[in-house]
Amino acid sequence: AQSVTQLDSQVPVFEEAPVELRCNYSSSVSVYLFWYVQYPNQGLQLLLKYLSGSTLVKGINGFEAEFNKSQTSFHLRKPSVHISDTAEYFCAVSGSNTGKLIFGQGTTLQVKP
Amino acid sequence: EAGVAQSPRYKIIEKRQSVAFWCNPISGHATLYWYQQILGQGPKLLIQFQNNGVVDDSQLPKDRFSAERLKGVDSTLKIQPAKLEDSAVYLCASSLGGGVGRETQYFGPGTRLLVL
Numbered sequence: 001a002q003s004v005t006q007l008d009s010q011v012p013v014f015e016e017a018p019v020e021l022r023c024n025y026s027s028s029v030s031v032y033l034f035w036y037v038q039y040p041n042q043g044l045q046l047l048l049k050y051l052s053g054s055t056l057v058k059g060i061n062g063f064e065a066e067f068n069k070s071q072t073s074f075h076l077r078k079p080s081v082h083i084s085d086t087a088e089y090f091c092a093v094s095g096s097n098t099g100k101l102i103f104g105q106g107t108t109l110q111v112k113p
Numbered sequence: 114e115a116g117v118a119q120s121p122r123y124k125i126i127e128k129r130q131s132v133a134f135w136c137n138p139i140s141g142h143a144t145l146y147w148y149q150q151i152l153g154q155g156p157k158l159l160i161q162f163q164n165n166g167v168v169d170d171s172q173l174p175k176d177r178f179s180a181e182r183l184k185g186v187d188s189t190l191k192i193q194p195a196k197l198e199d200s201a202v203y204l205c206a207s208s209l210g211g212g213v214g215r216e217t218q219y220f221g222p223g224t225r226l227l228v229l
Contacts, residue, residue: 004155031214032214036220041222041225042223043117043220043221043222043223044206044220045220046217046218046219051215090155090156092155094214094215095214096213096215097213097214098161098169098213099146099168099211099218100158101146101148101156101158101218103156103157104155105154106153106154
């Protein structure tokens with residue numbers, strides 16, 4: 001069985017500061033990893049995904065994530081956040097043969113001026 | 114390119130009533146998913162269709178929930194009768210191919226259901 005743990009439920013940060021949102025996963029098989037963002041009253045939008053190859057993945061809006069197989073982690077980072085980055089962020093995992101996404105509980109990023 | 118469309122956006126019903134949600138995926142997308150997102154939690158897959166066949170409905174409460182995807186395009190999700198714990202956002206998503214794990218899923222805006 002697969003599972004995802006997002007280690008922080010809320011992350012407050014000041015504008016233009018760097019941020020890291022932490023995600024750990026558990027799986028007995030090879031997985032694909034995703035980060036989605038959800039703005040208030042909207043659906044989920046893909047930020048980035050890791051399928052294979054380079055462990056550093058770059059996504060939209062200046063976000064990047066690093067896949068660490070030995071630590072089973074996929075942390076999301078941004079060097080300088082904006083007010084507009086305030087949203088809910090979800091880490092998710094899927095197996096190779098199924099499209100089913102297993103989501104973490106979510107992390108609320110609160111960017112303060 | 115139009116995104117995934119869902120309606121209604123909001124619905125309030127009383128317990129034991131029935132309710133239906135509609136989803137129109139991105140044109141040409143073969144796979145359609147329904148997720149339930151309870152407040153404070155991540156989305157949970159209820160059912161996955163490939164074209165008009167069911168791929169995974171293992172977490173669908175079949176005593177009260179039903180879903181169909183006629184002609185492999187639009188889909189409806191129904192709850193009958195609704196319980197208080199069904200209050201959630203119901204998200205529809207679609208992906209281009211056969212629903213394998215590497216595909217990107219595109220999500221609609223969701224239907225927010227409140228059961229009183």
